[in-house]
Structure formats: C-alpha cells, structure tokens
Amino acid sequence: xxxxxxxxxxxxxxxxxxxxxxxxxxxxxxxxxxxxxxxxxxxxxxxxxxxxxxxxxxxxxxxxxxxxxxxxxxxxxxxxxxxxxxxxxxxxxxxxxxxxxxxxxxxxxxxxxxxxxxxxxxxxxxxxxxxxxxxxxxxxxxxxxxxxxxxxxxxxxxxxxxxxxxxxxxxxxxxxxxxxxxxx
Amino acid sequence: xxxxxxxxxxxxxxxxxxxxxxxxxxxxxxxxxxxxxxxxxxxxxxxxxxxxxxxxxxxxxxxxxxxxxxxxxxxxxxxxxxxxxxxxxxxxxxxxxxxxxxxxxxxxxxxxxxxxxxxxxxxxxxxxxxxxxxxxxxxxxxxxxxxxxxxxxxxxxxxxxxxxxxxxxxxxxxxxxxxxxxxx
DNA sequence: ACCTGAACACCGTTCAAGT
DNA sequence: ACCTGAACACCGTTCAAGT
Numbered sequence: 398x399x400x401x402x403x404x405x406x407x408x409x410x411x412x413x414x415x416x417x418x419x420x421x422x423x424x425x426x427x428x429x430x431x432x433x434x435x436x437x438x439x440x441x442x443x444x445x446x447x448x449x450x451x452x453x454x455x456x457x458x459x460x461x462x463x464x465x466x467x468x469x470x471x472x473x474x475x476x477x478x479x480x481x482x483x484x485x486x487x488x489x490x491x492x493x494x495x496x497x498x499x500x501x502x503x504x505x506x507x508x509x510x511x512x513x514x515x516x517x518x519x520x521x522x523x524x525x526x527x528x529x530x531x532x533x534x535x536x537x538x539x540x541x542x543x544x545x546x547x548x549x550x551x552x553x554x555x556x557x558x559x560x561x562x563x564x565x566x567x568x569x570x571x572x573x574x575x576x577x578x579x580x581x
Numbered sequence: 582x583x584x585x586x587x588x589x590x591x592x593x594x595x596x597x598x599x600x601x602x603x604x605x606x607x608x609x610x611x612x613x614x615x616x617x618x619x620x621x622x623x624x625x626x627x628x629x630x631x632x633x634x635x636x637x638x639x640x641x642x643x644x645x646x647x648x649x650x651x652x653x654x655x656x657x658x659x660x661x662x663x664x665x666x667x668x669x670x671x672x673x674x675x676x677x678x679x680x681x682x683x684x685x686x687x688x689x690x691x692x693x694x695x696x697x698x699x700x701x702x703x704x705x706x707x708x709x710x711x712x713x714x715x716x717x718x719x720x721x722x723x724x725x726x727x728x729x730x731x732x733x734x735x736x737x738x739x740x741x742x743x744x745x746x747x748x749x750x751x752x753x754x755x756x757x758x759x760x761x762x763x764x765x
Numbered sequence: 766a767c768c769t770g771a772a773c774a775c776c777g778t779t780c781a782a783g784t
Numbered sequence: 785a786c787c788t789g790a791a792c793a794c795c796g797t798t799c800a801a802g803t
Contacts, residue, residue, distance in 0.1 A: 410766095429691070433796080435794085443769095447768050447769075455796065503690070503693075506687070509687070509738040509741070513738065536759065540728065540760070542731065543728050544724065545731065547730035547734070549731075550690060550696070551730070553693075554690075557693070568719070569723075569727075575720065575724070576724070579763060617775090619775085629778090630780095630788070631786070631788075634786055639777065
C-alpha cells in the first residue's frame with residue numbers, strides 16, 4: 398500500500414510532513430542517489446511537480462531532514478547529571494543517530510552547508526558544558542567533536558556491515574570514555 | 582588553450598593520465614556535481630563517449646583519483662625519526678592533503694568504497710607504528726584516525742573560508758600534539 | 766491552493782558505425 | 785585501437801493550464 402491508511406479517502410494531497418517522512422525512508426532504503434524528486438513523488442502517488450508546492454527544491458529536502466533528525470541530539474536527558482555525564486550523553490546520542498541514519502549522514506557530510514548546521518547543534522552546547530570544567534574548552538571541544546565526526550563517518554560508511562558497525566560503536570564509547578577521563 | 586602544448590599536433594586522443602588530471606582540476610574548481618562525463622570530455626576537446634575507452638565509468642574516476650592523491654600520505658619521510666614523529670608526519674600529511682583537495686575528499690567521504698580504500702592506507706601503517714610504542718594500539722589508532730577524519734571533514738567543508746580553514750589546521754596540530762603527548 | 770502535462774536543459778551509458 | 789553520432793533511460797525544474 399503506497400498511502401497511509403488513516404487519510405481522507407479520495408484526497409490526493411501531500412503535506413510537507415508526509416513528503417519528509419517518505420524522503421527519509423527512501424533515502425535510508427536506497428541511498429542518496431536514489432532519492433530523486435521523481436521517485437519520491439511516485440512513492441507518494443503524486444506528480445513530481447506537485448512536490449514543489451511544498452518544498453523549495455531538492456537541496457531543501459536534505460537540509461530539512463538534517464534539522465529534523467539531528468535536533469534530537471539536544472533533547473533533554475532523563476535525570477540531573479554532572480557536566481561530564483551530559484557531555485557524554487550528547488556525544489553518544491549523536492553517534493547513535495549517525496548509526497540510525499547512515500545515508501542521511503553521508504549526504505550531510507558531503508554538503509558543507511548542511512554539515513555546518515548539524516555540527517553547530519552539537520558544538521554550541523558542548524562549548525558551554527566544557528567551559529565549566531576546563532580552561533582549555535575550545536581545544537577539548539574540537540577534540541571531542543572531531544573524534545565523534547570521524548568515528549561517525551566510519552560508522553555511516555560501514556552501514557552494510559553490521560558487525561563492523563557494532564565494533565565501531567564499541568570502540569567509540571571506549572575512546573570517548575578514555576578522552577573524558579583525561580579531561581581535567 | 583584547452584590542450585597541453587607538448588602533444589603531437591593533430592592527435593585528438595586522450596590518455597588515462599590526461600583524463601585524470603583534467604578530472605581532478607575540474608572537480609576542485611567546480612565541485613563534485615560539476616564533474617560530469619560530458620563536461621570533462623568537453624574540457625578535453627573530445628566526445629563524452631570516448632572517455633569510456635579509458636575508464637570503466639564515472640565511479641572509477643573518483644576511486645582512481647582517491648588512490649592517486651592519497652598514496653602520497655605514505656611517501657617516504659626525509660630523515661630517520663622515531664615512531665611518534667613518524668605517526669605525526671603521516672597524519673599531518675593526510676590532513677594537508679585534505680586541505681589541498683577538499684572537493685575530492687568530500688566526494689570520497691560520501692562514497693563508502695572510496696572512503697574505505699583511503700582510510701586503509703592511513704590505518705595500516707599507523708597500526709604498525711603504534712604497536713611499537715603502546716599495548717593499546719587499536720584504541721589509539723582509532724582515536725588518532727577518527728580525530729583526523731573528523732577534523733579533515735571540517736577542513737574540507739570550510740574550503741570556501743580560508744581563515745576558518747587555517748584555524749582548523751592550527752587546532753588540529755595542537756590537538757594532535759596533545760594526544761600524542763598522552764600516548765605512553 | 767494545489768495538482769497536472771508538457772517541455773527544457775541537462776545527466777550516464779550503450780550501440781553500431783566509422784577510421 | 786580509438787573516436788563518433790544517435791539514441792535510451794533517466795534527472796531537476798519551470799511554465800502555463802486546469803480544478
């Protein structure tokens with residue numbers, strides 16, 4: 398069934414939300430090159446041109462998906478925790494999102510604009526947290542963020558090899574804990 | 582002038598070398614999306630189809646360029662130096678190559694196959710060197726490689742902002758020295 | 766307001782034909 | 785062996801027209 402069941406019966410209309418949902422699904426199923434405006438429209442049972450009533454162009458699709466997925470990095474944590482723990486939570490959450498959306502992440506990495514947006518989301522909050530526990534907060538922020546991006550890149554590129562991906566996850570947390578332990 | 586001067590006068594032929602040179606130049610000038618088989622052929626004064634006598638397809642172009650550029654990472658260093666210094670040389674050379682070829686690097690990062698190839702080039706030699714100076718060589722290899730990839734990603738994405746790129750370079754070396762100092 | 770058909774200006778790649 | 789013209793199966797996007 399191409400269309401969700403709970404929609405008004407004969408309505409052919411698509412919403413921005415529906416388009417973005419379908420785009421993310423298509424992207425992760427088939428890769429960035431397969432996410433074409435035409436394939437996306439076909440999946441929604443609509444003409445390619447109708448998408449342009451809801452989106453500027455294809456570039457907006459990726460930057461919007463990037464925003465949608467990666468705002469989650471800063472979602473509130475469960476309980477109160479110290480700074481070091483909060484830093485860890487943000488970075489692990491980021492790393493997990495990369496693992497959950499490898500194709501989106503690879504697409505973002507190749508697009509400097511989308512990359513900058515996603516990166517800032519992590520960086521800003523981290524700088525704040527690090528300022529409270531070290532004077533070298535810029536240096537440590539760069540070390541932690543760069544290391545996370547690099548491991549994320551390896552993780553995303555390993556999307557087709559689950560056991561390799563798992564080992565990347567394990568080593569990431571181990572390395573992260575090692576770095577955080579030295580942060581003092 | 583579209584054609585190098587030193588070639589046989591009326592020969593229209595292109596070689597694999599000429600194609601790769603032109604492809605790299607076009608890629609860095611105009612970005613990955615602009616590196617089309619048709620534009621590349623036009624730059625060489627030849628029909629698009631003639632390229633297929635020298636290359637399998639467009640994918641081979643990128644993976645071949647990746648190989649060509651990033652073998653340089655392992656080029657022999659000037660004099661004899663200790664292990665720590667050799668590690669530093671490899672990583673800095675890698676980082677510099679990223680800065681010199683940002684568009685190629687962004688394209689490689691988005692292509693898991695090309696990324697794996699480039700990554701192995703750095704990783705293998707590093708593992709060897711690290712084994713000689715620490716028992717936790719796998720952990721440290723991941724930390725160093727991931728950090729370099731992450732900073733490289735930021736550097737490549739900043740190709741349009743030279744002063745930001747320079748600051749990324751500075752912080753990378755600072756962080757790298759910090760990490761190498763703690764390696765023991 | 767939203768959807769459509771037709772069109773424009775592109776792609777990568779294949780094939781059969783030329784030299 | 786290498787280059788070509790023509791063609792195929794695609795792209796993103798625009799425009800004028802329909803409801």
